[in-house]
Amino acid sequence: MTIKATLRLAVAALVRNKARSLLTMLGIVIGVAAVIVTVAIGVGARTSVQQSINSLGSNLIVVQPGSVTQVGARSGFGGASTLTPEDGLAIAKLPGVAAVSPLATLRIQVVAGNNNWQTSVSGVAPTYTFIRSWPLASGRFFNENDLASAAKVAVLGESVVEQLFPNGDSPVGQTIIIKGAPFTVIGTLAPLGQSGMGQDQDDTVLIPYTSAMQRLTGLTTVNALLVSAASADQIDPVTASVTALLEQRHLIVPPQTDDFQVRNLQSIAQTASQTGAIMELLLAGVAAVSLVVGGIGIMNIMLVSVTERTREIGLRMAVGARAATILRQFLAESVVLATIGGLIGIVAGAIGTLAVSLLTQWPTAIPPQWILASVAFSAMVGVFFGYYPARQAAQLNPIEALRFE
Amino acid sequence: MAAVVEVRDLRMEYAMGSDTVHALRGVNLTVEPGEFVAVMGPSGSGKSTFMHIVGLLDTPTEGTYRFEGAEVSGLSADERADIRGRRLGFVFQAYNLLPRTTALENVELPMIYAGTSEAQRAAIALEKLDMVGIAQLANHHPNQMSGGQQQRVAIARALVNDPGLILADEPTGALDTKSSQDVMRIFSRLNEEDGMTIMLVTHEPDVAAYGRRIVTFRDGLITGDAINERRAA
Structure with missing residues (x-):
């Protein structure tokens, strides 16, 4: 049948x-x-x-300062102040690297007219929006000229706009005061929402890292270097070459431990x-x-x-x-x-x-x-x-x- | 033309607890095409066992069985199933129709296993239902029919593959007198008008009287084999 x-x-x-x-x-x-x-x-x-995880940035590699030991006390990661924007420029020349941005962050009071708000002010490079895949909502982002002249320009996150300009006026072209210095708002960021860890990513002000270092932190080092690999399969090789390059630049020879740490999101993913x-x-x-x-x-x-x-x-x-x-x-x-x-x-x-x-x-x-x-x-x-x-x-x-x- | 059934020295034994039951003790019988044989005998006489062997539902312990000229006692189960489907037609006391299935579909069943095409199946089934006089009930389910009507559906089902032999096992056992007579007249007509070879098991003398030859079983042996004078003429 x-x-x-x-x-x-x-x-x-x-x-x-x-x-x-x-x-x-x-x-x-x-x-x-x-x-x-x-x-x-x-x-x-x-x-x-x-x-x-992906919203944190495409193919992101984070370089943070390592720990230092001072009088026997170990400081934990980020304790050492060793990363410089020049390290970043050197990393940018490595093969497989799409973009690099230093990150110099400071929590500080920001004032606009009668409103003020404590937020995190981050000094970054013009490549930052690319690294974080973070589009603008209005205006423009700062460019290489702004960076070179340490211009007093700022780009605001959505939450900061809401706090400082509650009446709905466009902040672009207005002035905000950061640590006594007037900064001109040249753009706003599209809302990104909460991070995977529950942080409000839109509660931020971005300024050129040169301005941040000269006018706010007064340091020659930065908190972190953000590196974007050209593609997902470049993440591991770039992680390795960044480590090798920084060891060379920081004159680290075994058995000395690295004064920095290179991490990528792949491990989290x-x-x-x-x-x-x-x-x-x-x-x-x-x-x-x-x-x-x-x-x-x-x-x-x-x-x-x-x-x-x-x-x-x-x-x-x-x-x-x-x-x-x-x-x-x-x-x-x-x-x-x-x-x-x-x-x-x-x-x-x-x-x-x-x-x-x-x-x-x-x-x-x-x-x-x-x-x-x-x-x-x-x-x-x-x-x-x-x-x-x-x-x-x-x-x-x-x-x-x-x-x- | 070869005999339809030719059995020689048929013996059947099976164990019942510690005893061996001799159901058949050496049976010889030849049935020619066109015969209408009534098999009689009390229960335990071996007539049912004999029917099962003739119907290829069972195999004998000893002896030979030629069906339509071919030796069949050594066939495999599948080969016996094929012969049952194509050359034998069964009619049972309990009708054995599929419930919740129309008369027409019940009659079609053997043709499904024989591989007849779908279009042919319905036509043949309807023709056979007409032969037994209940074509108008083709779309009725068994529970909508009387016992006599159900048994006629079963007869139509036995006819669909143009069998060489119809085996009826107490076909009137569950019917009243009137229905019994109707059913037996159908068997007589199939035998006389269509030349169908029929072997019918019964213990009722007035049912056996429809047969043209009456074979009597007792204690596993054939004790009587006679032409029915009233019908032979």
């Missing part, structure tokens, strides 16, 4: 027992739906973590995706368990069905069905049940996912490979748990089956 004919026999038998077929499917439906919903929430969470992978593995386990339970339900009902339909099986054998044909029919019944149950489960899971994301505002995503996997796994459950009852049916003795009351 052809597969099509076998499937039609199976479907006809299932339709003859609609209520029982639907109840049998229920286990698989619920199992698959639960899997889809949990996976959708898990993947959604992972995607949003990944996005917030890796941790996040490892966590996500473990979560997906756990979910796959839940999926397997719930589908196995559903499969046992199918086996249970199919065994009952074989007993109930003993006479039918005997008759089918008497009118010419081979044992293998009977086996295939019952196997097809359980596979059809499981597969249809899986498909209904996917629809139910999609609806459930939609409901969850509407109610909780959690980000969700149903990856297509999970849909395929659910259907495939359901069909496999049908084969696995349908085989034993089908074999029971095929091994019946037709004479005894026909006599069965």
Whole structure:
């Protein structure tokens, strides 16, 4: 018999027992739906973590000063003041480096007219917006000329604009006072929102790092150097070459420890995706368990069905069905049940996912490979748990089956 | 033309607890095409076992069985299933129709296993339902039909693959007198008008009386084999 004919026999038998077929499917439906919903929430969470990591900047490498030991006390990272803008210029010449910006940060009171606000004022290079992938909302960013002349120009973050210019006037062209010096606002930044660690990234004022060093910090060193690698696969080589270059520039020879530290976001991203992978593995386990339970339900009902339909099986054998044909029919019944149950489960899971994301505002995503996997796994459950009852049916003795009351 | 059924020294034994039951003790019988044989005998006489062997539902312990000229006692289960589907038609006491399935679909069932095309199936099934006089019930389910009507559906089902032999096992056992007579008249007509070879097991003498030859079983042996004088004429 052809597969099509076998499937039609199976479907006809299932339709003859609609209520029982639907109840049998229920286990698989619920199992698959639960899997889809949990996976959708898990993947959604992972995607949003990944996005917030990416929002820190594309292919970002951060160079921070290392720790110093003074009279036996170790200061922790950032304690040493060793990084200079000249280090940055040297790094910019390395292969695989797209852009470099020093970062000289200071928390300080900023005044505009009658309003004042304490915020972080950061001295950076014109490349900073590129490194952080941070677009402007209005005006312009400072350029190389502003940098060379240590111009008193500033670009404001969204939160600072709200605090200093609450009446909604455009801040561009206005003057703000930072540590007694008037700075002209030449642009504003597009809102970036909270960072992955919950900081308000828009609560910032950006000025040329030359201005920051000369007028605010009075230091020749900076807090950090931000390096952007040309592409994701350049991150590791650039990290290594930056380390080598700085060791050379800072005259560090073993066994001396580096007075700086080079870190990239890849390690954070890796941790996040490892966590996500473990979560997906756990979910796959839940999926397997719930589908196995559903499969046992199918086996249970199919065994009952074989007993109930003993006479039918005997008759089918008497009118010419081979044992293998009977086996295939019952196997097809359980596979059809499981597969249809899986498909209904996917629809139910999609609806459930939609409901969850509407109610909780959690980000969700149903990856297509999970849909395929659910259907495939359901069909496999049908084969696995349908085989034993089908074999029971095929091994019946037709004479005894026909006599069965 | 070869005999439809030719059994020689058929023996059947099976274990029942510690005892060995000798269901058949050496049965010889030849059935020619066009015969209508009624098999009689009390329960335990071996007539049902004999029917199962003739119907290729069971294999004998010893002896030979030639069906339509070919030796069949050594065939595999699949080969026997194929012969059952293509050359034998069964009618049972309990009708054995599929529930919640129309008469037409019930009659089509053997053709599905024989691989008949879908278009042909419906046409043949309808033709056979017409032969037993219930074409108008083609779309009825078994629970909408009387016992006599259900048994006629079962007869139509036995006819669809133009079998060489129809085996009926107590076909009137569950029917009232009127329905029994209707069903037996159908068997007589199939035999007389269409030349169908029929073997029918019963323990009711008035049902056996429709047969043209009456074979009697007792204790695993054939004890009587006679032409039914009233019908032979």
